Amino acid sequence: MATMKQVAERAGVSTSTVSHVINNTRVVSDDVRERVTAVIAEMRYIPSAVARSLKNDRTHTIGMMVPNNSNPYFAELIQGIEDAAFKVGYNVILCNAYDDPRKQAAYLRVLIEKRIDGMILVASGADEELARLLAHQQTPMVLVDREVAGVQADFVEADHETGGYLATRHLIELGHRAIACISGPRDLPPSLDRVNGYRRALAEAGLDAPSGYLVYSNFTSEGGYRALQQLLKLGKRPTAVFAGNDLMAIGALCAASEAGLRIPSDLSVIGYDDIALASYSTPRLSTMAQPKYDMGQRIVGMLMERIMGSAQPLRRELLQTRLVARQSTAAPR
Numbered sequence: 001m002a003t004m005k006q007v008a009e010r011a012g013v014s015t016s017t018v019s020h021v022i023n024n025t026r027v028v029s030d031d032v033r034e035r036v037t038a039v040i041a042e043m044r045y046i047p048s049a050v051a052r053s054l055k056n057d058r059t060h061t062i063g064m065m066v067p068n069n070s071n072p073y074f075a076e077l078i079q080g081i082e083d084a085a086f087k088v089g090y091n092v093i094l095c096n097a098y099d100d101p102r103k104q105a106a107y108l109r110v111l112i113e114k115r116i117d118g119m120i121l122v123a124s125g126a127d128e129e130l131a132r133l134l135a136h137q138q139t140p141m142v143l144v145d146r147e148v149a150g151v152q153a154d155f156v157e158a159d160h161e162t163g164g165y166l167a168t169r170h171l172i173e174l175g176h177r178a179i180a181c182i183s184g185p186r187d188l189p190p191s192l193d194r195v196n197g198y199r200r201a202l203a204e205a206g207l208d209a210p211s212g213y214l215v216y217s218n219f220t221s222e223g224g225y226r227a228l229q230q231l232l233k234l235g236k237r238p239t240a241v242f243a244g245n246d247l248m249a250i251g252a253l254c255a256a257s258e259a260g261l262r263i264p265s266d267l268s269v270i271g272y273d274d275i276a277l278a279s280y281s282t283p284r285l286s287t288m289a290q291p292k293y294d295m296g297q298r299i300v301g302m303l304m305e306r307i308m309g310s311a312q313p314l315r316r317e318l319l320q321t322r323l324v325a326r327q328s329t330a331a332p333r
Contacts, residue, residue: 002043011039022047061091062303063111065104067124069096071219071247072275073292074122077144080296081120088304090117097124099218105129112139118303123148140306142299145190154302156295156317160190163288163321164197164242167270170286170323171240172205175331176268180213180238182227182248191216194244194272213238217248224248228255239267239332246271246278246287253281253328264330274324283327291319 008015013032020026021036028036039045062085066074082092093111097104104124111119112133118140123130134141134151141153171179181198184191195214202209212234217223224243228251231238243249249271253263261267263283271278274289298317305312 002045004045004047007036007039007043007045010043011036059115059117060089061093061114061116062118062120062300063093063095063108063114063116064120065095065097065107065111066122067097067099067104068219069094071245072277073245073273073290076275076292077296080293081300082296083293084297084300088300090300090304099124101130105133108133112137118142118307120144120299120303121148121153122146140303142303142306144295144299146188152314154306154315154317156299156302156319157190158290158295158319158321160193160321161197161200163272163290164194164244165201166197166321166323167194167242167272167288168198168201169205170270170325171242171268171329172201172207174240174268174329176240177207178213178236178238179207179209179240179242180215180231181209182224182231182241182243182252183214183216184219184223184244184248186216191244194242198242210234210236219245219247221247221251221254224251225255226251228252229259232256232259232261237267240329241267241269243269243271246273246275246285249285249287249328250277250281253283253285263328265333268329268332270329272321278324279326281328286326286329287324288321289324290321295319 004015004018008018013036017028017032018036020028021033064081069075085092095107095111097107101124116139120142122144123146131148131150134148143153143155145157147155168179181195183195215227215230217227241252243252249269252269256263256267263269271285271287274287278285278287
């Protein structure tokens with residue numbers, strides 16, 4: 001691999017001149033710049049990002065932590081973030097906590113050691129060590145979906161309470177009165193917000209949820225599958241189910257099919273997120289669409305402002321969800 005010294009010797013200039021050409025840190029004549037640039041291309045010289053960061057105090061990298069990138073919701077959010085970062089010349093280092101707060105804390109130390117310019121964090125539940133790590137951290141940061149106690153940072157999320165409300169109201173307007181809810185983990189604020197929206201819609205319609213109609217699980221297809229099996233054992237089966245995300249809803253569809261139920265004539269199911277897979281399930285899944293790509297763009301915009309030194313007050317952005325009615329919901333028989 002070529003070195004800066006070799007480039008300088010081939011171009012007939014000093015190593016400092018090569019550095020100035022690469023980093024635009026001093027005026028260099030057009031003739032010298034062209035000669036150095038040509039040699040760099042000829043020798044396929046790749047400047048050291050570490051060395052450049054030491055000179056410029058910038059690494060042009062953003063660290064991002066997600067709970068589990070096997071969830072398509074995060075994959076689609078990441079796409080919006082990476083596209084926005086690429087446009088402004090930044091790379092994204094992605095860390096996956098696999099829903100383990102200890103692994104999350106370890107990865108955050110790694111990101112900080114890498115001298116990232118900014119951080120995007122979707123926290124994996126509550127964790128005291130995480131709060132301690134971030135409480136005195138000076139790296140610009142945006143929190144997504146889940147706030148961290150004691151940590152002051154810009155915050156972006158979708159309006160999950162309204163999303164849960166609209167999903168449940170959709171089922172009520174179709175004529176359902178026995179409506180169950182399969183929720184994500186009870187210790188995650190987005191899960192609780194969606195449940196609160198579910199409860200608000202029922203209360204507004206004068207409906208009660210019988211005991212056992214609210215089941216907490218995890219945000220996976222298996223979680224939704226097991227939860228619906230539990231609901232189907234109740235003496236009074238629900239005629240409709242609001243699942244806290246699309247993966248759980250798809251798992252519920254599988255459990256319903258195995259039980260001999262037809263969707264939506266025997267059971268209506270609505271999810272949350274509108275992942276790409278929701279359009280290709282059988283039947284196609286009704287859901288609440290989160291503005292995932294737009295959210296990613298906004299997150300990067302907010303973070304870049306902080307990286308560039310913005311001193312404006314901390315911001316909270318609440319983005320709206322929208323109902324996407326497909327084939328998995330219909331009026332009860």
